[in-house]
Structures are given as C-alpha cells and as structure tokens.
Amino acid sequence: MSREPTRAAILIRESRKRAGLTQQALAEKLGITTSAVCNYESGASFPKAEMVFGLCDILDLTPRDLFECE
Known part of the structure; x- marks a missing residue:
C-alpha cells in the first residue's frame, strides 16, 4: 500500500x-x-530534530516551514 506524501x-x-x-x-x-x-520526500519518515537544521540551511527553509506542514 503506497502512502501519499505529506x-x-x-x-x-x-x-x-x-x-x-x-x-x-x-x-x-x-x-x-x-x-x-x-x-523524507515520500513521507515514509520525517527528519530527526538534529537533521532538520542542516536540511533547512541547505534548502533555505526554516524549521517552522517544515513543522507547520505536519
């Protein structure tokens, strides 16, 4: 069963x-x-807290951008 991406x-x-x-x-x-x-991109898992900061820095996002989506 496939999941819809978040x-x-x-x-x-x-x-x-x-x-x-x-x-x-x-x-x-x-x-x-x-x-x-x-x-992360399929929605199968969400980045751990320590990974969120690096991800946001590289992708020019804020942690709030990601957490408000969930």
Missing part, C-alpha cells in the same frame, strides 16, 4: 529541486544515505 515531504522535494540538488547530492551534504532523503 506536505512536509512535498516541501522538501520541491525545495531540493529548486536548489538544483539531486537526492544523492543532498544526502552527501547532510552525511546521510540517499535512502533517507527518499524517505
């Missing part, structure tokens, strides 16, 4: 694309696996 997942994916990054490039910048980025 609003936060869609925001992460759109922001990554707007930044001109592949999932692999974003994963490398964050020091995580490409699978983790894929999970």
Whole structure:
C-alpha cells in the first residue's frame, strides 16, 4: 500500500529541486544515505530534530516551514 506524501515531504522535494540538488547530492551534504532523503520526500519518515537544521540551511527553509506542514 503506497502512502501519499505529506506536505512536509512535498516541501522538501520541491525545495531540493529548486536548489538544483539531486537526492544523492543532498544526502552527501547532510552525511546521510540517499535512502533517507527518499524517505523524507515520500513521507515514509520525517527528519530527526538534529537533521532538520542542516536540511533547512541547505534548502533555505526554516524549521517552522517544515513543522507547520505536519
């Protein structure tokens, strides 16, 4: 059964694309696996608190942007 992406997942994916990054490039910048980025973008998981700050910095978002989506 497939899940619909959350609003936060869609925001992460759109922001990554707007930044001109592949999932692999974003994963490398964050020091995580490409699978983790894929999970964030599909809504299968949400980034842990310590990861949110790096993600927001790279994607020019605020933590509030992400948490208000959930």
